[in-house]
Amino acid sequence: MHQVTRVYQAGEYKRDRWEEEDLLNFSKYLDEEKDGAIILEGEKVVRELKRLPETEESFGLIHSDIHPGNFFYHEGHIHIFDFDDSTYHFYVSDVAIPVYYPVWWKHRGESLAVRSKYGEKVLYHFLVGYLQENRLDLEWIKRIPHFLKLRDIELYTVFQKKWDPRNRSEQEQELVDGIRKRIVHDESVVDLDYEKIYKRAEQEIAKLNR
Template structure:
């Protein structure tokens, strides 16, 4: 399995966090998260989700950005898992524990469930998924800069992986630096570039009574709308084994066509940017490889994980595209 950098959260810290929200620490259930820091809390009312963020990786301004953006999306008609206040009425709690600094936020537990079997998903659900993203991109163009200047300044290359590279293979590093240079040259007009979710895959929303409920906005940034589309497509396609080439191709085309039929109901992208989606799929692959190399330790004893990681490396080094067929952009 993949093992995150986050150490095991101690019971004494969980007790302190629980007190902030007036719940019993025994009611906390670890859900996971990239850093193994997301918990479900059983409360007398509705259950809610707790995220315990390390101050070594997050800062208070980025969390404020996340909540401000979520509130803006909610005001513009998107179904959002809303923040929950602590006992003291705060949306953000800060604390120190054993000389470490932590930020804690809580959110309503979204009704419904994730799309566990994506290849069996109702096409109408995939269409609504696309509509939700299209709506986000449309309202991103209207986001007032005076509302929260910190959000607007959160650019695509703010992450340290763009300046402090992990110890990766030279071929991969060279290609990573090439992507960075190429991306810096792309246009950033209001119709193609703005606030994106940046992690809108099928485990970051629930489906309830036919509706999409969004959550986990911790990775929001200002980037290209076409890249946000590519992220959803990338993780959807990954659910089909790469050795099932025909099935993977058929699924990809069906998913993309359905997703975009919903997206275009809410937002339109120039064909130039739609044609860039395969490029962004390849970029997502190398980004995932570099990000994982920097922030996680790969358990090479796990044959399945090791095989996937080696295949990613091979594809990157040999310029093998994530998909090798046309998406019928039109």
């Protein structure tokens, strides 16, 4: 998809840009008294991403929500669906999100070390496939932490929007509290050596192409 959208020209109808997402209006859904620090952090991340260079190699139409509930695996092939959140965004966001969700769904209650070990495996295998189809420089992969943080804050905002605090189930409250704790303590969902993983993936691709 990323390779194709490098040259894609929209017709009469065009998807929004990422910064037009309603959920990025954090103060609309978050309690400024309780979550003032989270609102400020979210606004800071958005400002940082807005400063990144938008080029044909870095920015285009992406899926924006690739997680285990949005694809099927059938006879050796992955079939992605649910393009409702497709937006114009940095390509690396579509690399960060497929790392974020498997780690969060499978190991969100585990330590950072456990999450990172699993995240390294996910990102490595993802890049082995991705880099054979579309080129994304290492410098963009190193920016993944910004996109992971943004997704943390966006997801926290989604839960505040969807789940009334007075009527949450125990499981729902646990999900909200877990994300909030990480954001407040400035702890990423994973802590990875992105350069090491990237170079390993390149080496594996070189072997496959011999």
